[in-house]
Every structure is written in C-alpha cells, then in structure tokens.
Amino acid sequence: MSDEPLEIVIPMDLRFKWSAGPHLGHFLRELREGNIVANRCPECGRLQLPPTPVCGRCHVAMGTDWVPLSTKGTVISYSFVVDPMYDAGIGDMRPVPYTIAAIVLDGGPDVAFFHRLEEKDPEKVRVGMRVEAVFRPPGKRQGLMEDIIHFRTID
Amino acid sequence: MGDRVAIMGVGQTDHRYMRPDVNHEEMIHEAVRLALEDAGLTIRDIDTVIFDNMDLFEGHYLADAMTVDGAGMYLKPGLKMNTGGTSGGTAVATGWQHVASGLFETALVVGWQKQDASPSIGSLVTAREPLYDRELAAGAVGIFATMGLQYMQETGCREEHAALARVIMADNARKNPHAHLKLEITVEDVLASRVLVWPVRLLHMSPTSCGACALVLGSEARARKGPKTPVWIRDLETAHREVSVFRGGCVEPRPQVSAIEVAAGRLYRRNGITDPAGQIDVWELYTPSSWALFHWMELFGICEKGQAWRLVEKEAIRLDGPIPIEPSGGVVSTNPIGASGVIRVAEAALQIRKEAGERQVAKDVKTAVATAWGAGSWIVMFYLTREA
Numbered sequence: 001m002s003d004e005p006l007e008i009v010i011p012m013d014l015r016f017k018w019s020a021g022p023h024l025g026h027f028l029r030e031l032r033e034g035n036i037v038a039n040r041c042p043e044c045g046r047l048q049l050p051p052t053p054v055c056g057r058c059h060v061a062m063g064t065d066w067v068p069l070s071t072k073g074t075v076i077s078y079s080f081v082v083d084p085m086y087d088a089g090i091g092d093m094r095p096v097p098y099t100i101a102a103i104v105l106d107g108g109p110d111v112a113f114f115h116r117l118e119e120k121d122p123e124k125v126r127v128g129m130r131v132e133a134v135f136r137p138p139g140k141r142q143g144l145m146e147d148i149i150h151f152r153t154i155d
Numbered sequence: 156m157g158d159r160v161a162i163m164g165v166g167q168t169d170h171r172y173m174r175p176d177v178n179h180e181e182m183i184h185e186a187v188r189l190a191l192e193d194a195g196l197t198i199r200d201i202d203t204v205i206f207d208n209m210d211l212f213e214g215h216y217l218a219d220a221m222t223v224d225g226a227g228m229y230l231k232p233g234l235k236m237n238t239g240g241t242s243g244g245t246a247v248a249t250g251w252q253h254v255a256s257g258l259f260e261t262a263l264v265v266g267w268q269k270q271d272a273s274p275s276i277g278s279l280v281t282a283r284e285p286l287y288d289r290e291l292a293a294g295a296v297g298i299f300a301t302m303g304l305q306y307m308q309e310t311g312c313r314e315e316h317a318a319l320a321r322v323i324m325a326d327n328a329r330k331n332p333h334a335h336l337k338l339e340i341t342v343e344d345v346l347a348s349r350v351l352v353w354p355v356r357l358l359h360m361s362p363t364s365c366g367a368c369a370l371v372l373g374s375e376a377r378a379r380k381g382p383k384t385p386v387w388i389r390d391l392e393t394a395h396r397e398v399s400v401f402r403g404g405c406v407e408p409r410p411q412v413s414a415i416e417v418a419a420g421r422l423y424r425r426n427g428i429t430d431p432a433g434q435i436d437v438w439e440l441y442t443p444s445s446w447a448l449f450h451w452m453e454l455f456g457i458c459e460k461g462q463a464w465r466l467v468e469k470e471a472i473r474l475d476g477p478i479p480i481e482p483s484g485g486v487v488s489t490n491p492i493g494a495s496g497v498i499r500v501a502e503a504a505l506q507i508r509k510e511a512g513e514r515q516v517a518k519d520v521k522t523a524v525a526t527a528w529g530a531g532s533w534i535v536m537f538y539l540t541r542e543a
C-alpha cells in the first residue's frame with residue numbers, strides 16, 4: 001500500500017439566472033436601442049451609471065429620472081490586458097491583447113463607463129483621448145454590454 | 156468603546172502553494188492547535204469560535220460545518236464570516252466585538268483558504284455583477300493596473316519603484332519561515348517578469364496559497380493570566396464603498412471618496428493619532444499587489460499624496476527603516492485569502508511581542524496597524540498597542 005497523497009478531481013457544470021430588475025433592465029433595453037442612460041438622485045443630483053435603485057450617499061430611491069448620455073466621451077484611465085483572463089460569459093480565455101478604459105461620457109461628468117478600446121497600440125492610448133461607442137448593427141443587439149463592440153478613437 | 160480585548164495566542168501554518176498532504180480540516184487544525192498552545196489554553200477555555208474563509212474557492216459551501224471538529228467549534232457558539240478579501244479582518248473584528256461586549260471572555264478566530272482545491276479565478280469572476288460588470292472585468296489584476304497607471308500619471312513614480320517595493324517585500328518574506336513565496340529577486344527580475352495587465356507584472360501579484368491562521372482573543376482579566384505578553388486591540392474600524400465604484404474597476408472621476416481615508420480618519424481621531432508615520436511603529440497592510448502599496452500609504456496618511464514612491468525609493472519601508480511596512484513579506488508573498496486578514500493581525504501582534512524572529516523590525520514596537528482590504532474598496536483596520 002502506497003501512502004501517496006490522493007487528490008480527486010470533481011468537475012461541475014452549473015447554470016444560474018439573474019434578474020436585471022427595473023433600473024438595470026431599463027439601461028440594458030436602452031443599450032439595445034443604441035443609447036446609454038444614467039439615472040439622477042432626487043436628493044443630491046448626482047448621476048448613477050449603470051442606473052441603480054438607491055443612492056448610497058443619500059439612501060433614497062433613485063427613481064426613474066433617466067438622463068441620456070452621449071455615446072462619445074473622454075478616457076480618464078486605461079490599461080492593456082496581456083495575459084488571458086477567463087471570460088465568464090463563455091467560461092474560456094479571452095483573446096489578448098485588448099485595451100480596457102474608464103470613459104467619462106459627455107453629459108455625465110460624475111460617472112465613468114468601463115469598456116474596451118479599439119486602439120491596442122500603447123503609444124496611441126492616453127488619458128484625455130476622445131472616443132466614441134461602436135454598437136453592433138441594430139438586429140444583432142441583445143440588451144447586453146456586448147452590444148457595444150468597443151470605443152473607437154475620434155478627433 | 157467596550158471592554159479591553161487582548162490577543163493572547165497566535166498560530167499559523169507554513170503557507171504553501173499546494174497542500175495535497177492534508178484536507179481542509181487538517182490544515183485548519185494545525186493553526187488552531189498552535190494558537191491554543193501559544194495562549195496556554197485548551198479548547199475547553201474557549202467561549203466562542205469565529206470562523207472564516209472565502210466560500211466557493213474550495214468549490215463548496217458549509218466549510219464551517221464540515222470542519223467543526225478541527226476548528227474546535229463542537230457544541231460552541233460561533234459565527235461564520237464571509238466578506239471576500241476582508242473575511243479574515245471581519246472575523247477578527249467579530250471576535251473582538253464578542254469579547255469587548257463582555258458576553259464572552261475568550262474567542263478563537265480561525266481563518267483559512269486552500270487554494271489548491273480549485274482555480275480561484277473561476278470563483279473570483281462570480282464576484283462581479285454578471286450583467287453589467289462581468290464581461291469586462293479583468294479580475295483583481297485589472298483593479299491594480301488602473302491604480303498603478305493612475306499613480307504613474309499623477310506622480311513621478313515609475314515602474315522601477317513598484318518593482319523595488321516588491322523586492323523589499325520579498326527580502327522580508329525570506330526572513331519569515333511561514334511565508335509562501337521566499338523569492339530571491341532584484342528590481343530587474345520584477346521588470347522582466349511577464350505583463351498580466353499593464354503595468355501589473357506577474358511578480359507584482361499575490362500568489363494563490365494554502366494556509367490557516369488562528370488567534371485567541373481574551374478579556375483583560377484572562378489575558379493578564381496568560382503566558383504571553385498581551386497585545387491589545389485598542390480600536391478597530393471598518394468602512395465600505397458603494398457598489399457603483401466597484402463597477403468599472405474602482406475608477407471614478409475626481410473627487411474620489413476613499414473608504415480607507417474615511418476609516419483611518421475615524422480611527423485616528425478617536426485615538427489622538429495626528430502623525431500616523433510617527434505614532435505607528437509598524438504596518439501590516441493588506442497589499443495584494445505592489446502597485447497598491449503607494450495608494451495605501453497615502454490613504455492611510457503615512458505620507459502626503461503623491462509622495463509614497465519617494466519613501467519606497469529611499470527604502471524607508473524596510474525592516475530597519477523609519478516606517479517598516481509588511482515585515483512579514485505581506486500578501487504579495489503569502490495569500491491564503493481567508494487567512495490573510497488574520498495573518499496581518501497575527502504578524503503585527505508578533506512584532507509588538509518582539510517574537511517576530513528574523514523579521515522583527517529594528518524599531519521598538521509599541522504600536523501597530525493591521526488591515527484587511529477587499530474588492531469594492533472594503534476596509535477593516537486594527538490599532539494594536541503594547542500598553543493597555
């Protein structure tokens with residue numbers, strides 16, 4: 001009888017369901033139409049992106065004061081993903097490299113939108129660069145963040 | 156403020172990448188046994204047990220129920236804590252609250268993680284809201300990348316400085332027999348390691364570790380009868396950020412509000428701390444990436460904004476420096492996540508007891524700050540003292 005350590009592999013394939021709710025649900029339906037919307041706190045007036053049910057600071061219901069934002073904006077931070085990461089949507093590695101960025105959309109000065117940039121050249125990406133959302137064609141959108149392919153550089 | 160609470164006993168495993176020689180319960184029991192011995196107590200002397208790990212990382216729930224015997228929870232009151240990266244800090248805070256309330260004289264706190272059980276990134280991606288966040292999340296690495304990039308853009312800090320911070324932590328880890336990674340590395344080695352999410356390189360990130368750490372907390376009356384110098388948990392503080400900041404990798408337009416600054420401000424005001432760098436003798440910060448260190452140093456008020464990289468450049472944070480940080484080698488050297496928050500407090504306590512061996516800092520340690528940090532900018536911080 002050997003006493004080598006015994007390790008047993010246990011695979012699991014599980015499926016989960018998530019309710020978007022009225023606030024994020026509205027955001028995703030608008031996204032499907034090619035729009036990006038935030039909601040405004042009735043107490044402190046700040047925007048929430050994505051729309052949220054409650055303002056954490058005021059602890060009041062955010063409600064449905066929808067504020068359409070431009071699909072153009074300015075990069076405030078970015079990075080380059082070089083090492084493959086799991087894509088939780090498909091359970092596999094994503095193709096690399098890709099550029100991630102926090103973008104302040106025009107009309108939304110107090111919120112940042114997080115997405116990918118088309119530009120992958122580290123020499124060409126900078127804070128302050130102007131970018132615009134590139135949506136999938138109207139019939140191909142599903143109300144997912146993936147409805148935006150990436151943000152392209154504009155002048 | 157509640158009754159005085161002291162750390163009476165400290166125990167931890169030797170943390171490793173893999174522990175195929177033991178199961179979860181056996182590994183937990185190693186730390187529990189050591190902490191009880193250190194406190195000069197048996198499990199009969201323990202009034203309550205506070206238990207933590209990050210659920211799902213081992214691929215199953217009810218880890219507490221499956222390890223009752225090894226953890227020493229049999230027929231005892233107790234709680235299981237699970238707050239992500241801060242789980243260990245939350246467990247210590249809960250143990251403190253149980254004893255400080257006067258309802259319990261002793262509490263055993265047990266934190267652990269066995270990351271060889273599953274690919275932890277698989278669990279970690281589920282920590283992001285699935286409809287808005289998850290597709291874009293680059294895991295914890297992405298958060299530290301945006302931190303690092305923002306810091307370089309706003310200060311004179313260069314990649315070399317983050318690499319030097321990592322080298323200093325590695326130098327400390329080699330003096331810590333419990334540390335997981337005991338790397339012999341130079342700044343050049345760090346800069347040559349592969350990029351994960353720029354500017355975060357492989358050597359900047361904490362490893363996935365297996366390990367457990369346990370503390371015995373006691374009331375003043377009990378602690379003064381123990382064999383070891385009591386280390387007082389003089390105060391603690393917690394604060395959380397709102398969910399909208401978690402989204403987008405902790406990036407928001409200025410002005411930003413930091414949970415760390417809020418928590419530290421409250422704790423310092425209560426304890427008359429006006430000069431943290433001068434009044435705190437040693438820091439065990441929860442720094443999962445060397446790129447986070449600069450932000451932590453500034454948010455905890457160790458130095459002015461934009462100056463942390465200069466202190467690192469002067470190597471002021473070394474064991475023999477004026478502001479020793481992460482003498483244990485820190486989370487970048489050892490990260491059994493559920494144990495990591497407990498280890499910070501344990502290591503700070505060993506520094507105050509002057510029982511930290513080769514990793515003992517040169518200063519006469521009378522005060523220490525230990526913290527735990529987790530995604531969502533969740534912070535738990537402890538102020539430890541030698542005097543009651």
Ligand SMILES: [Zn+2]
Pocket residue numbers: 041042043044045046055056057058059
């Ligand atoms: Zn508000």
